[in-house]
Amino acid sequence: MMIGLPFETIAIVGTAFLGVTAALVAWALVFREGNE
Amino acid sequence: MIEPITAGIVILYFLVLVFVGAWASRKIHNTEDYIVAGRSLGFWVFTILMISSICSGMTLLGVSGLGFTSGWPTIWEQLFVPLAASFCIIVFGVKLHRISKKNGYLTVEDYLANRFESPKAMRGLAALAGIIVSLIYLIGQYTAISIVLVWLFEVPHWQALLLAGVIITAYTVVGGLYAVSWTTVIQGGLLIVGVIAITPILIMKAGGLSHINEVMAGVNPTMVQPYLLSGNAYTPWFLVSFGLMLTVGLACAPHVINNVLAAREERYFKWSPLIAFAVYAVIMLLVKFAGFAGRALVEEGQIVLPGVSNAQDYIFVSGIEYAIPNLWIWSFFAVIVLAAVMSTTDRLMLTVGSMFSWDIWKNIFRPEASDREILLVSRVSVVLAAGGTLFLALNPPQMLAWLMWSAIGIMLSTFAVPLIAGLYWRGATREGALASMIVGLVGGGALGYWYYLVEKFPVHFSLYAVILSAVAMVVISLATRKTDHRVLDATLTGGFIQPR
Numbered sequence: 001m002m003i004g005l006p007f008e009t010i011a012i013v014g015t016a017f018l019g020v021t022a023a024l025v026a027w028a029l030v031f032r033e034g035n036e
Numbered sequence: 037m038i039e040p041i042t043a044g045i046v047i048l049y050f051l052v053l054v055f056v057g058a059w060a061s062r063k064i065h066n067t068e069d070y071i072v073a074g075r076s077l078g079f080w081v082f083t084i085l086m087i088s089s090i091c092s093g094m095t096l097l098g099v100s101g102l103g104f105t106s107g108w109p110t111i112w113e114q115l116f117v118p119l120a121a122s123f124c125i126i127v128f129g130v131k132l133h134r135i136s137k138k139n140g141y142l143t144v145e146d147y148l149a150n151r152f153e154s155p156k157a158m159r160g161l162a163a164l165a166g167i168i169v170s171l172i173y174l175i176g177q178y179t180a181i182s183i184v185l186v187w188l189f190e191v192p193h194w195q196a197l198l199l200a201g202v203i204i205t206a207y208t209v210v211g212g213l214y215a216v217s218w219t220t221v222i223q224g225g226l227l228i229v230g231v232i233a234i235t236p237i238l239i240m241k242a243g244g245l246s247h248i249n250e251v252m253a254g255v256n257p258t259m260v261q262p263y264l265l266s267g268n269a270y271t272p273w274f275l276v277s278f279g280l281m282l283t284v285g286l287a288c289a290p291h292v293i294n295n296v297l298a299a300r301e302e303r304y305f306k307w308s309p310l311i312a313f314a315v316y317a318v319i320m321l322l323v324k325f326a327g328f329a330g331r332a333l334v335e336e337g338q339i340v341l342p343g344v345s346n347a348q349d350y351i352f353v354s355g356i357e358y359a360i361p362n363l364w365i366w367s368f369f370a371v372i373v374l375a376a377v378m379s380t381t382d383r384l385m386l387t388v389g390s391m392f393s394w395d396i397w398k399n400i401f402r403p404e405a406s407d408r409e410i411l412l413v414s415r416v417s418v419v420l421a422a423g424g425t426l427f428l429a430l431n432p433p434q435m436l437a438w439l440m441w442s443a444i445g446i447m448l449s450t451f452a453v454p455l456i457a458g459l460y461w462r463g464a465t466r467e468g469a470l471a472s473m474i475v476g477l478v479g480g481g482a483l484g485y486w487y488y489l490v491e492k493f494p495v496h497f498s499l500y501a502v503i504l505s506a507v508a509m510v511v512i513s514l515a516t517r518k519t520d521h522r523v524l525d526a527t528l529t530g531g532f533i534q535p536r
Contacts, residue, residue, distance in 0.1 A: 002249065002250055002253035002254075002257070002260060003250065004246045004249070004250070005245060005246050005249050006108065006249055006253070006260035006261075008262070009108050009260055009261060009262040012262040013108070013111050013112075013115075013262055016112075016115055017115060017317065020115060020119060020313065021310070021313070021314065024122055024309050024310040024313055025310060027126060027309055027310070028306050028307050028309070028310055031130075031305065031306045033301075033302050033303040033306070
């Protein structure tokens with residue numbers, strides 16, 4: 001019987017969400033309107 | 037019977053939608069206003085439209101239902117679906133928006149016709165494929181709406197469908213994309229506020245996140261694992277194909293990709309991918325957690341689901357009923373559920389109307405058609421699309437079920453390769469694009485049929501279909517005459533960012 005939260009699962013899923021968020025922040029920082 | 041307070045709040049909500057439609061109709065002066073809202077959508081309206089076009093009736097009902105049934109291994113859906121909005125804006129939006137503004141395109145088919153020098157064959161095939169897939173998807177949406185309305189009003193299925201169909205058709209027909217996008221802001225706003233408010237209450241009522249996870253692990257230890265190690269679904273390889281289908285398939289769905297033509301300014305594409313993803317991911321995660329909480333409540337006997345075959349799809353509405361005994365607040369949440377299921381439906385109907393009136397009627401059959409005539413044809417086709425799909429949703433033929441499940445996979449295999457190759461590969465030719473679209477549509481349909489009705493594959497069927505489509509594009513393009521470089525330059529074909 002598991003006690004508490006499934007931390008390993010949360011760590012794997014959380015890393016994926018943070019990774020995607022970081023990539024989209026990076027996109028916003030490099031994107032320039034018009035001709036770059 | 038329905039309580040008068042609930043009826044009053046729902047009717048008020050419907051009146052607001054019709055009022056928005058009437059207000060929007062005053063802004064419609066030509067086809068461009070109707071189809072792309074005069075390319076005038078501001079940052080927030082555009083970003084919420086992107087989210088709500090993807091966020092369908094399945095978001096509340098299906099996502100919580102899947103969480104209820106299978107737990108954590110299904111959580112990846114909450115990563116891939118919001119990412120579709122970002123993928124669409126970054127990979128398709130930046131270029132398509134710029135080219136469309138320059139060349140006055142109203143639909144993505146305008147782009148495909150121009151890029152592949154095929155004003156009739158490519159345009160007609162793309163529009164026809166788009167209309168077929170959108171109509172199938174629309175039947176699924178109406179089915180979701182009827183679940184909500186039957187639950188809400190306790191009226192027969194056909195009355196529920198007719199009521200929703202008439203309201204959605206009314207504001208879409210009179211107000212075009214202006215009405216669809218502004219009603220979406222109301223619907224999206226309600227959904228965001230509602231889900232953020234309800235889910236923590238539901239989690240608390242179910243004993244907190246630790247307790248919910250303990251109950252799920254007790255039911256089946258795989259429910260708290262990040263993926264499954266055996267079987268045909270939610271294994272790591274399946275998740276790769278599932279992610280590709282949801283992220284890229286939804287991004288190139290006609291009712292999603294056409295939104296990028298309506299944004300007022302290109303600079304929105306800087307932050308809208310992040311904001312669309314973040315807002316949508318939070319909502320989707322909360323809805324999935326609501327499904328987890330619902331499982332704990334059902335296991336402990338607090339909620340009893342209706343005795344129907346798709347009982348898990350009722351977990352979100354049953355959870356609301358359990359968590360909020362106050363009739364006023366409960367009625368407000370009923371409207372939120374309704375808002376979620378209506379926001380994709382209107383966009384799909386408008387897309388079908390636009391593709392038929394602009395791409396098929398005007399550009400293939402009647403080039404001399406006046407603006408007035410195109411507007412009329414567009415409105416009539418929205419009504420016909422609504423009527424036809426409502427009729428099919430009333431009594432869904434058995435054969436249709438697999439098509440509805442396959443719709444996103446078929447969108448991926450039909451549109452992804454011609455769009456990506458068209459935008460980024462100067463070697464892609466007209467014949468290559470036509471071949472990849474036909475192979476993707478026919479291959480996707482056949483493999484989807486096999487996958488759902490005959491035998492499951494180790495990965496989602498759409499992966500095989502999109503590979504076939506890509507092979508057709510490369511082989512045929514290499515064997516046929518290259519596209520004129522002036523056309524390639526005019527359509528900004530090539531590397532990611534092109535000088536003006």
